[in-house]
């Protein structure tokens with residue numbers, strides 16, 4: 001299973017990369033056209049009203065996004081934190097899946113939490129930009145897709161991971177600070193969050209983060225470890241060919257893009 005997963009990561013990544021260059025440019029792509037124009041303007045329009053980024057000019061936002069676009073996570077980090085775009089739902093909302101339960105933070109926290117926070121920040125920016133790019137993908141002159149659906153799978157997540165977080169006050173402070181910084185933007189672009197395989201440790205995590213995430217909490221559907229229940233719920237939300245077979249979707253499933 002894992003091997004198949006890695007294979008399609010590589011496969012779909014190269015597909016995505018192939019259509020990433022908007023003008024098939026040779027050599028250096030000018031700053032202003034690294035991303036589709038509507039990505040710059042959509043991000044700018046949302047940042048303008050956010051608490052933390054409202055003072056940036058359109059040019060600054062463009063340069064900021066170009067930097068995010070250019071950044072590549074070191075492979076020893078990116079392979080630990082895969083996430084993917086499975087497709088689009090009935091309302092053309094992009095569906096992003098994050099297998100959070102598989103993410104391994106513990107040793108990185110113990111190693112050097114400063115280094116971890118620096119790379120997490122960059123990863124976060126990359127994720128948010130990729131969500132914006134997926135929103136723009138279905139956009140037409142008379143139709144705007146504003147929000148994405150996020151599915152987070154917590155299988156494998158446990159109290160030990162929570163305890164490790166709580167033994168690092170600087171990480172707690174980081175989570176609170178980042179929640180505050182990104183809240184307005186996430187509220188604007190995440191329409192629905194579905195947690196699957198949510199266990200006791202997840203409930204503890206939600207209790208902790210509750211005061212900092214505002215409206216996002218109202219968009220949360222929490223589904224436990226009962227596979228029948230969450231598979232049925234996912235199929236209600238998402239066309240089956242856009243659900244990975246291991247989540248009860250169709251065998252023909254192919255993710256549109258995989259990142260880390």
Ligand SMILES: *[C@@H]1O[C@H](CO)[C@@H](O)[C@H](O)[C@H]1NC(C)=O
Nearest residue numbers: 051052053054055056057060
């Ligand atoms: C925007 O405001 C932040 C503090 O909120 C500050 O650190 C940053 O330098 C400001 N940026 C610009 C371009 O004014």
Ligand SMILES: *[C@@H]1O[C@H](CO)[C@@H](O)[C@H](O)[C@H]1NC(C)=O
Nearest residue numbers: 031032062063064065066067
């Ligand atoms: C291109 O973007 C970089 C940062 O991403 C910035 O430092 C540089 O000044 C920009 N160049 C132009 C021509 O805008």
Ligand SMILES: *[C@@H]1O[C@H](CO)[C@@H](O)[C@H](O)[C@H]1NC(C)=O
Nearest residue numbers: 074075076077107108111115
């Ligand atoms: C990843 O690789 C880089 C360069 O090889 C190294 O400096 C860094 O410590 C590694 N990080 C982890 C988490 O293994």
Ligand SMILES: *[C@@H]1O[C@H](CO)[C@@H](O)[C@H](O)[C@H]1NC(C)=O
Nearest residue numbers: 111112113114115116118119
């Ligand atoms: C941890 O990482 C930061 C940022 O890369 C670095 O400045 C610091 O020296 C590192 N600390 C240790 C103990 O290696």
